[in-house]
């Protein structure tokens with residue numbers, strides 16, 4: 001038996017509990033991992049908040065989608081012995097990142113081997129647990145808007161999980177980055193080679209001041225009308241504006257709408273393929289994960305109160 005987080009009802013973080021459940025044995029093409037850290041993402045809170053419906057038949061809900069850990073058992077492969085992940089065979093003792101790994105708020109988890117990539121040894125467990133959800137989303141955003149060398153890109157909500165990845169990847173591609181954030185995060189963003197600006201009234205003028213040559217692309221990670229209003233004025237080509245939150249408005253205005261909502265582009269293939277690139281960049285020291293808070297698994301409610309404030313710098317991790 002091992003500890004798992006469950007939501008026993010729809011509501012706020014007070015519905016979260018720790019239960020003890022058997023992790024089970026890995027079947028063909030699966031592996032069991034002992035989880036060392038689980039990444040916390042805003043969507044994990046939306047799952048039980050009711051934002052995606054309140055079907056009582058789905059309760060209790062398991063939470064989480066990404067983790068880092070050690071392989072403790074491997075099931076039989078479809079062909080030959082063992083299980084195979086995107087980077088090759090998976091073996092007991094491997095240090096891995098698991099994504100997509102539903103139910104990763106747990107001490108142990110059985111996942112398809114296809115969800116496992118080797119953990120870069122430049123990242124500690126908490127950092128490794130936070131590489132993928134934000135990383136693949138940022139990768140998809142940059143690919144969808146074609147951000148590359150010579151571009152100036154405006155990133156709204158740049159100091160959060162997805163933003164920190166998007167800033168680093170855009171800078172790595174040779175783009176100049178204008179990054180919106182609260183003033184408390186401006187030094188942090190400067191260290192990532194972005195030009196920070198405060199969001200809120202007057203944003204358009206502040207961006208124009210720091211980007212007198214214009215803005216080629218804009219990424220909305222904030223979901224505010226302000227982010228899209230400013231992007232529409234500054235970016236001449238609507239296909240170079242993308243949102244991961246303003247689904248309805250985005251679909252009505254001809255911009256790129258990315259994610260799992262109806263009508264949005266889930267980017268499944270590009271996101272799956274990005275995992276190995278993200279791990280490689282992290283291994284090479286070209287991509288960092290910034291964990292601002294860790295919480296013991298048993299304090300998951302506190303972790304969720306923090307993520308739901310909507311002002312996380314970088315990532316939050318749960319430690320079983």
Ligand SMILES: NC(=O)c1ccc[n+]([C@@H]2O[C@H](COP(=O)([O-])OP(=O)(O)OC[C@H]3O[C@@H](n4cnc5c(N)ncnc54)[C@H](OP(=O)(O)O)[C@@H]3O)[C@@H](O)[C@H]2O)c1
Nearest residue numbers: 042043137157159160161162181182222244258259311312
């Ligand atoms: N569609 C998809 O595929 C997809 C994938 C991943 C995430 N998401 C969603 O995208 C959002 C961002 O994810 P995340 O992991 O980066 O969240 P996060 O780590 O909680 O970061 C949220 C960021 O939003 C910023 N922010 C808050 N209010 C703002 C405002 N009015 N204007 C501009 N920025 C503001 C905060 O900046 P300051 O602290 O500097 O104020 C903070 O850095 C979440 O809602 C998440 O569910 C969607």
